[in-house]
Amino acid sequence: MASxxxxxxxxxxxxSSYSAQNNLNFYQSSYPQQPVSGHSTPFQAAYxxxxxxxxxxxxxxxxxxxxxxxAQAGASGQMGTGQSGLRTGWLAAFGTEGYExxxxxxxELGVNFGHIQxxxxxxxxxxxxxxxxxxxxxxxxxPFLFCALFGTFLLLSGKLxxxxxxxxxxxxxxxxxxxxxxxxxxxxxxxMNAAQSQHYGGSNHLSSTLTLGRSSSVLGYCLLPLVFxxxxxxxxPLDSLIGYIVVSxxxxxxxxxxxxxxxxxxxxxxxxxxxAYPLALFYVGFGIMAIFSSRGTGRIDAMKAxx
Amino acid sequence: MxxxxxxxxxxxxxxxxxxxxxxxxxxxxxxxQNFNRYINVSALKHYFNVSNRYVLSKTLLVLFPWRHRPxxxxxxxxxxxxxxxxxxxxxxxxxxxxxxxxxxxPLMAFITYVLLxxxxxxxxxxxxxxxxxxxxxxxxxxxxxxLLVLWLGRYFLNISSESQIYDLVAYSGYKFVGVIVTxxxxxxxxRGKGTGGWVGWTVFAYTFMANAFFLVGxxxxxxxxxxxxxxxxxxRRTQFLFVYSYVVQFAxxxxxxxxxxxxxVPVVAGGKGIKGRWGR
Numbered sequence: 139m140a141s142x143x144x145x146x147x148x149x150x151x152x153x154s155s156y157s158a159q160n161n162l163n164f165y166q167s168s169y170p171q172q173p174v175s176g177h178s179t180p181f182q183a184a185y186x187x188x189x190x191x192x193x194x195x196x197x198x199x200x201x202x203x204x205x206x207x208x209a210q211a212g213a214s215g216q217m218g219t220g221q222s223g224l225r226t227g228w229l230a231a232f233g234t235e236g237y238e239x240x241x242x243x244x245x246e247l248g249v250n251f252g253h254i255q256x257x258x259x260x261x262x263x264x265x266x267x268x269x270x271x272x273x274x275x276x277x278x279x280x281p282f283l284f285c286a287l288f289g290t291f292l293l294l295s296g297k298l299x300x301x302x303x304x305x306x307x308x309x310x311x312x313x314x315x316x317x318x319x320x321x322x323x324x325x326x327x328x329x330m331n332a333a334q335s336q337h338y339g340g341s342n343h344l345s346s347t348l349t350l351g352r353s354s355s356v357l358g359y360c361l362l363p364l365v366f367x368x369x370x371x372x373x374x375p376l377d378s379l380i381g382y383i384v385v386s387x388x389x390x391x392x393x394x395x396x397x398x399x400x401x402x403x404x405x406x407x408x409x410x411x412x413x414a415y416p417l418a419l420f421y422v423g424f425g426i427m428a429i430f431s432s433r434g435t436g437r438i439d440a441m442k443a444x445x
Numbered sequence: 446m447x448x449x450x451x452x453x454x455x456x457x458x459x460x461x462x463x464x465x466x467x468x469x470x471x472x473x474x475x476x477x478q479n480f481n482r483y484i485n486v487s488a489l490k491h492y493f494n495v496s497n498r499y500v501l502s503k504t505l506l507v508l509f510p511w512r513h514r515p516x517x518x519x520x521x522x523x524x525x526x527x528x529x530x531x532x533x534x535x536x537x538x539x540x541x542x543x544x545x546x547x548x549x550x551p552l553m554a555f556i557t558y559v560l561l562x563x564x565x566x567x568x569x570x571x572x573x574x575x576x577x578x579x580x581x582x583x584x585x586x587x588x589x590x591x592l593l594v595l596w597l598g599r600y601f602l603n604i605s606s607e608s609q610i611y612d613l614v615a616y617s618g619y620k621f622v623g624v625i626v627t628x629x630x631x632x633x634x635x636r637g638k639g640t641g642g643w644v645g646w647t648v649f650a651y652t653f654m655a656n657a658f659f660l661v662g663x664x665x666x667x668x669x670x671x672x673x674x675x676x677x678x679x680x681r682r683t684q685f686l687f688v689y690s691y692v693v694q695f696a697x698x699x700x701x702x703x704x705x706x707x708x709x710v711p712v713v714a715g716g717k718g719i720k721g722r723w724g725r
Contacts, residue, residue, distance in 0.1 A: 302574040317552065320493035411497050412549065419556050423577070426564055430572035 247279075254280045257359050261395045268402045276351040281358015284365050288424070291368035297431040306427070307358070310420045315353035317416055319346035322404040348404045356403065357420070360396035363388040364421060368428045376429045385425045393418045492548035492611060494538040502543050503550055507622045508652065510659040516544060544663070548611070551618020555584060558621050558628070558701070565632050584621075587697050591617045594693055598685050616663060620694055623652030624701045631702075645702075653698050657691045 225235060244251070253275060260266045285307055289300040367388035370376070376385060397414035400406065406413060506513055539547040559580045566576055595613045631645035 299574060302577075306577070317493070317549075320490050321495075321549070409496070412495060412500060415553055416556070419553070419560055422560055422564075426560070426567055426572070427574065430567040 248275075248277055249279045250275070250277065253277065258362060260399075261359050261362050264391065264394060268398055272399070272403075276349070276355035278351070278355055278358065281355055281361070284358055284361045287365050288361065288368050288428075291365065291372055292427065292431050294372045295368070295431045299427060299431070302427065303424070306423050307354075310423065311350065311354040311357055314357065314416055314420060315348060315350045318353065318400055318404050318406070318413065319348050321409065321412065322346045322348060322406050346404065348400075352403060353400075356396055356399045357417075360392045360399065360417075361421070361424065363391040363395075364424050364428060367425070371428055371431065376431075381429060385429055389418065389421045389425045392421045396421075488611060489548070491538055492546070492615060494540050495547050495549045496540045499539050499543065499547070500550060503539075503547070504622060506543065507550075507619050507659050508626065508655055510655055510662060513662065516662045546612055546615035546663070548615050548618070551615055551621060554621035554625060555588075555618060558584060558625055561625060561628055565628070584701065587701060588614075588617055591693070591697060594689065598689060616660065619659065620656045620698055621701070623656045624698055627652050627698075627702050649698070649702055653695055656698070657694055660689075660694065 224230070224237060225233075240246075254277070257272065257280060260268060260272065285303055289303045292299050292303070364385075367376070367385050370384055371381070375381060393414050396417045397410050400413050400417070401410050404413075536542070536545055539545045539549075559577060562580050563572065563576045566572055592613060595617070627645065627649045630648045634644045
């Protein structure tokens, strides 16, 4: 990684000489040179508390983003001029390099394909044993993808029902989260403190190990068998006997895997049947949508026959 | 570790970020407190503390309440957490007491009702997703009206029992079980042509009577007819209980079972003896 004027500096480094080395300091600092270590100002002390500032000071390139932050160069000239580590030049503008040490985009977005694949396989495999920590990173990327696929297959079979799919998914996620939070055993005080201090996506005021994020994640992943059923519905109308059987099997599969996951994640042992019934209702809602799309009811064929 | 771009490293921005975070945290706590004021979460948890055996026996109880003997809810004397040394009596949770009301069955029955009517409408070729919403709203209106009736009755009759609003909500939901049975049986027998015909009305009458009997049994425990209150008031209470259990429930259950979906708009079937026409 070519960086102009970048010198790998050891940790304690006088910042003033650092900026002097830099040839590309577009905006000269108008502040007097501060003494050596970066702790002279309170801001500096606060910010430099972690190891970040040292590492940043060391590896922040002297490359100053052109025209980006002139005022800040002045105010925090102490930080070193290598604030924004972007390369300049029109070739770099068309490139994909970013700041120094920036994580890849997918990792920053929280989309972890390895986890997605692992969870999908767990759903698809009816005899898999479910680890209790499988839902610790409750991502919604997989669920969104599956809902979008479901809507797309419904579209391909004749009905533009994305809105209804979305509405049913949202309503179901909220109410199922509420029900299962009520049904799960209450948290002990230690678990409450741990949950509060860690700030998973949002606090959990229903005194349960289930949060809305986790519930939605489980529900979305377990929608996968119904996505397959709706894919089948593109090819043949589901409003027939074989369609009913396929969709019923898909619903049973969804319910089976999601009830297993909920029982593990929500620590509700011995309640699997009671957990499974609301989930079955939820997936029956989706199943109804899959069966009764117009291709499924044969309406399109009927309309064709009329003309 | 992630190195952000320019503006995030500015200490001013950093402080602003921290202030924003703490403001959000304060706001969230405020919302939580108010949320907990409206919905008492721990009390609600009591109603969902059910077990398999409870659900099965309670459902059978709602449908066949004739031979059930002890209708009283069991109580335990537990040490009160707030006062030292004194004990408060609390009702046992549904897990341990069949007579205790729960909210799991009514809620499940409600959702099942919505889905079942939509499914049957779909089997008749009349499905549209708005049906889900319309049925849901209809059933919600029924529940709200019933709660209104109960609340007014409690207000006018000075019934100051310790029944909370949650108990009333729970009891008002049990009729959905009977409604579901009626609709399902009628759909199977009539091949989805509606709840008209003698089969539909017979099942409806039966489930209605069962539900009413069940409610009288439960409510006579909840509104205890003590000997200390005046005779006039006692008879008024019994009248109210009777009227509520039989007449009001009849009206609501009939409303719930008689929705037709001809031409996509729910229309209540008119009068006795008219076959509901759901077909194309």
